Amino acid sequence: MTKLSVNINKIATLRNARGGNMPDLISVAKDIEEFGADGITVHPRPDERHIRYADVYALKEVLKTEFNIEGNPNPRFTEMVLEVRPEQVTLVPDAVDAITSNAGWDTKKHKVYLQEMIQTFKEKGIRTSIFVDPDSAMVEGAAETGTDRVELYTEEYAKVYPQDPEKAIKAYADAARTAHSLGLGINAGHDLSLENIAYFKKGISHLQEVSIGHALICEAIYLGLENVVNMYLHRLK
C-alpha cells in the first residue's frame, strides 16, 4: 500500500485570494482526512503566499493522520518544524523566489549541511525525507546524510509520461532500487495526477508515500463543477 498525503497549498492559495477564510483550510484538511487520505502535506514558503506559518501550528492541533511539512530548512522553517513536531519533514532546496519546487538536492555538495539538519530533526523524533532528482548518485548521497527517506522529484516523469511512459519511469525505477538497497524509504511527488499515478505506482516497488496537491485540487474542482453548476441552476429556477 502506498500512502496518499494530500498537499493543501492550493486551498490556501484560494483562501488568500480574497483575504477572508473561504475556503477554511482547517476544515478542508479535516474533511480530506475523513475522506480517507493518509496524511496532509504543507509547504510553507518564506513569503507565505499560500500556507502561512500560523496555519502550520493550527493544523498540528487538529490533524489525526500523518503531518508532512516540506521546505528549505532555513532558521525560521527549522524552528517552526522543531516546535510543531510533525510526523515527517521533507527538506526541499527551493530558492526564496521559486514559483514552485524545481530541483532536488545536490546531496554530495551539501552533505555536511544535510547531515546536521537531519540529525537536528531526528533528535526530536521527526522522520526525515530529502527531495532528490531520480539520480542514483544523489540517492547514495542522501543515504550518507542519515535520512530516513528520499522523496523522488517527479516533475520530469509527469512531463515525459504522456509521450513515452516507459522512458518516463526508467530513471525513477533505478533510483528507487538504489534507495531500497540502501535501506531508505521511498516517497515521491510533484505533478503526479490521476492520469499518471497508477503507472508510477506499478513501476516503483516499495513506494511508501506520494504527496499530491496541484493536480488533485484541479481535478477536484473539475470533477465537482457539473454538480455545482446544476445546484446553482436548480436554485435559480
Ligand SMILES: CC(=O)[C@@H](O)[C@H](O)COP(=O)(O)O
Ligand atoms: C516539494 C514539492 O514537490 C512541491 O511540489 C511542493 O510542495 C509544491 O509547492 P507549491 O504548491 O508551492 O508549488
Ligand SMILES: NCC(=O)COP(=O)(O)O
Ligand atoms: N511533495 C510534492 C507535493 O507535496 C505536491 O506537489 P504537487 O502535486 O503540488 O506538484
